[in-house]
Amino acid sequence: DGGITQSPKYLFRKEGQNVTLSCEQNLNHDAMYWYRQDPGQGLRLIYYSQIVNDFQKGDIAEGYSVSREKKESFPLTVTSAQKNPTAFYLCASSIGGAAYTEAFFGQGTRLTVV
Amino acid sequence: DQQVKQNSPSLSVQEGRISILNCDYTNSMFDYFLWYKKYPAEGPTFLISISSIKDKNEDGRFTVFLNKSAKHLSLHIVPSQPGDSAVYFCAARPLNTGTASKLTFGTGTRLQVTL
Numbered sequence: 566d567g568g569i570t571q572s573p574k575y576l577f578r579k580e581g582q583n584v585t586l587s588c589e590q591n592l593n594h595d596a597m598y599w600y601r602q603d604p605g606q607g608l609r610l611i612y613y614s615q616i617v618n619d620f621q622k623g624d625i626a627e628g629y630s631v632s633r634e635k636k637e638s639f640p641l642t643v644t645s646a647q648k649n650p651t652a653f654y655l656c657a658s659s660i661g662g663a664a665y666t667e668a669f670f671g672q673g674t675r676l677t678v679v
Numbered sequence: 680d681q682q683v684k685q686n687s688p689s690l691s692v693q694e695g696r697i698s699i700l701n702c703d704y705t706n707s708m709f710d711y712f713l714w715y716k717k718y719p720a721e722g723p724t725f726l727i728s729i730s731s732i733k734d735k736n737e738d739g740r741f742t743v744f745l746n747k748s749a750k751h752l753s754l755h756i757v758p759s760q761p762g763d764s765a766v767y768f769c770a771a772r773p774l775n776t777g778t779a780s781k782l783t784f785g786t787g788t789r790l791q792v793t794l
Contacts, residue, residue, distance in 0.1 A: 569722075571722075574720075598781070600784075605688075605786065606786055607683070607685075607768060607784035607785050607786045607787060608723070608768065608770075608782075608784040609784075610781060610782070610783075613781060623781070653720075655722050655723070657722075667713055667725040667728060668725075668782060669725065670715075670722030670723050670724070671722050672721055672722050673720065673721065673722050675720065
């Protein structure tokens, strides 16, 4: 089945450690995105990528880094510079080049930093 | 600055009745609007969308209305079912974002459909 896979579903890390969240899609989508959800807030865009080897900052990119070496993969690294890393992280993808298209989401990774 | 606003954090509706979820936006460059449904600890799933050239789009029990002059959209669910209980997010996409479907989300409305 086509879809977006995020792993792991739950992740615990000690404060000060970098951690990488995985996102893989087999939908052949060009564009991929990372969002963060906090309680009582909407989804906020961290980074997005329109094509392999290219990515742009979203609204809250500070303390995060990404790479897009393959079309299928868009990993997100939460660095020690991120002040409040505990959150629910969502990866999404969409067809590139289409004016009106929805984004499809993975199941999310809940990161807890202790 | 919250560009997409869902002012009702929660809504309770009886099974079989109509659920109306509202969303307001401030950015006049938004031209495509979407509704997503989300269960706890899961990713959002796409429900229905509308482009700015329309004022209504219908898909089964779900209808989205867009009032561009008021910068307001609403999602109607008729009839409401217990399985509709979830958090609903309104999202919007501006013009000229290249090939990326960058979405700005509202804060969500938790719908509870009671028996």
